[in-house]
Amino acid sequence: MQSLLPFFILFCLTTVNTGYTQNEDEKAIQALMAEQEKAWSNYDLKGFMEGYWQSDSLTYYSGGRVTKGWQTTLDNYKKGYPTQKDTGTLNFKIDAITQITEDAYYVMGQYFLTLEAGDRNGTFMIIFKRIEGKWKIVADSSC
Template sequence: MKKILLLFLLCTVSFNIAIAQNDDEKNIKDIQAVLKSQRIAWSKDNIEKYMEGYWKSDSLVFYGSNGIVQGWDNTLERYKKAYPTKEHTGKLNFRINAVTKIAEDAYYVLGEYHIKREVGNADGNFMLVFKKIKGEWKIIADMST
């Protein structure tokens, strides 16, 4: 009887681990899809579409070389001011170095961005915090250099 109980427990634990790994893999793919959508929108000079990857909230935090910007509207305005034309937005590429789970509904992403553009290329690093909000992965904090 003990062997059957032990076998049952091992099967249950293995099954739960497999489900958790599948969930993590799906979450990472979904987060990568958000980043891909942002990359495409940016490269089409569509900053509003790019911003769909961010949490549309006054609590969104963007931390860049000019300090902290609080809120979705202010972050959009910051992007429009810093990248006023297609020559400034250019073509965006990301290199994702790590996607790490920090809670059931949150991950951080470490990476690099590379923008090829007519007014001079721009490169830097970023750390994004993604949170699942109303069934969608959104960036709730962005630190970009």
């Protein structure tokens, strides 16, 4: 029986570490989203938009409307959230980061806005693409 102990220990050591680990792309995407949380919460809408692809092809879908373009999206944020009181504090909960291709992922999750006038929460699905070596949001659907 004592001769089986080393094999049992080896078996345990080789099977314990089967948990999921994030790759570098997923870590970079999470870091970008953390920067967006900070920018939004500091009423830095332009800083928040740094995570988005600065292109007329950027697509944003929310409330049954499709918006095209980086500048249009920023302008809509400025109109919908005119003061720091309106932006409140933003927190994301990422539920899944899924690779589509070598240079694209989709991220599904939830957002939580803490506001004086009452909290707002919702869900999102964002598509990230590596553009010129940097991860950028190319499409966003938020409810």
